[in-house]
Amino acid sequence: MRKEKINSSHVLIETAKSTLKIESESVADLIERVDENFSAMIDFIARIKGKVITTGIGKSGIIARKISSTLASTGTPSFFMHPAEALHGDLGMIGKDDAIIVVSNSGNTKEILSLLPSIKLIGAGIIGICGNKDSSLFELSDYFFDVSVKKEACPFNLAPTASTTAQLAIGDAIAVALLKKRNFLEEDFARLHPGGAIGKKFLKVEDLMHSGKEMPLVRENSLLNEAIIEMNSKRLGLTGVINDKGLLRGIIVDGDLRRALLSASENILNKPVSGIMTKNPKVIVKNSLAVTALKKMEDLKITSLFVVESEDSLKPAGVIHIHDILRSGA
Numbered sequence: 001m002r003k004e005k006i007n008s009s010h011v012l013i014e015t016a017k018s019t020l021k022i023e024s025e026s027v028a029d030l031i032e033r034v035d036e037n038f039s040a041m042i043d044f045i046a047r048i049k050g051k052v053i054t055t056g057i058g059k060s061g062i063i064a065r066k067i068s069s070t071l072a073s074t075g076t077p078s079f080f081m082h083p084a085e086a087l088h089g090d091l092g093m094i095g096k097d098d099a100i101i102v103v104s105n106s107g108n109t110k111e112i113l114s115l116l117p118s119i120k121l122i123g124a125g126i127i128g129i130c131g132n133k134d135s136s137l138f139e140l141s142d143y144f145f146d147v148s149v150k151k152e153a154c155p156f157n158l159a160p161t162a163s164t165t166a167q168l169a170i171g172d173a174i175a176v177a178l179l180k181k182r183n184f185l186e187e188d189f190a191r192l193h194p195g196g197a198i199g200k201k202f203l204k205v206e207d208l209m210h211s212g213k214e215m216p217l218v219r220e221n222s223l224l225n226e227a228i229i230e231m232n233s234k235r236l237g238l239t240g241v242i243n244d245k246g247l248l249r250g251i252i253v254d255g256d257l258r259r260a261l262l263s264a265s266e267n268i269l270n271k272p273v274s275g276i277m278t279k280n281p282k283v284i285v286k287n288s289l290a291v292t293a294l295k296k297m298e299d300l301k302i303t304s305l306f307v308v309e310s311e312d313s314l315k316p317a318g319v320i321h322i323h324d325i326l327r328s329g330a
Helices: 009-033 036-047 059-073 110-122 136-140 162-181 186-191 197-201 224-234 254-263 290-300 322-328
Strands: 052-055 078-080 099-104 125-130 143-146 217-219 238-242 248-253 283-285 304-308 316-321
Touching: 009 162, 036 125, 036 143, 036 162, 052 059, 059 078, 059 099, 059 162, 099 110, 099 162, 110 125, 110 136, 125 136, 125 162, 217 224, 224 238, 224 254, 238 316, 248 254, 248 304, 283 290, 290 304, 290 322, 316 322
Parallel strands: 052 078, 052 099, 099 125, 125 143, 217 238, 283 304
Antiparallel strands: 238 248, 304 316
């Protein structure tokens, strides 16, 4: 039978719309199934001392990988285990304190069913995400969520389409419910995504500041020429001025030096820095967000801030420059 080539734009558009309609209805049908059983399943996962291990074969395996990735990035330690590899030794990665999420459409796949008795023997909990309540997976699961669909979006009702979308959606629902259960915050999400834009958004001042030997400091009784040497060696365009207790009393920036030298009627290089320093300098606490420091510099039209240990302390912890923040991508 010769295949007919379809070029009609109308046919293609209607096919795509039909696919989206079928899949959206399949996800909508899940809403009524989210009940006390779902809540009990979330409570169980939250209580386990081990990890959540997902598994599945074929398209369901791909969905299981994604569920595991979403769980891990939202505060629930998780990894994916391939059923075939599990049957050849990877079962050793499972402990009695773990939970296994088994994703399957039929619930009777040979590779999956071969795993379940061993998982039962280990003592780990089994959660079935499956489209068939008349399956062996249903019988062997401690918790089960029905993700059956009325039909696939595939015109032959064969290719996993609506069924895998339903699996994926309930996986996301589990992850987000656990996120709420654990009171997982935006800052926690950033901590697990240090290389992304979210992580950069939550960089702290202390992550970027110059501290220790990199921090330019002179004492109140230091001479101006000593301050110049300190500023030149640290190359941050400023130096802090501290008292005998090590508390920040003022700062000197390049502009202060220029103004002092231009207005002096005598050599002031051997005069104390206390005579030209800016008293009560603007500071920021070290655990502040880098973006907060950037906003403060922009508002004050300055390029650096001294960093202090806490709100009620003037003990210097470091210096942060606007270039440090911009380079970080925050």
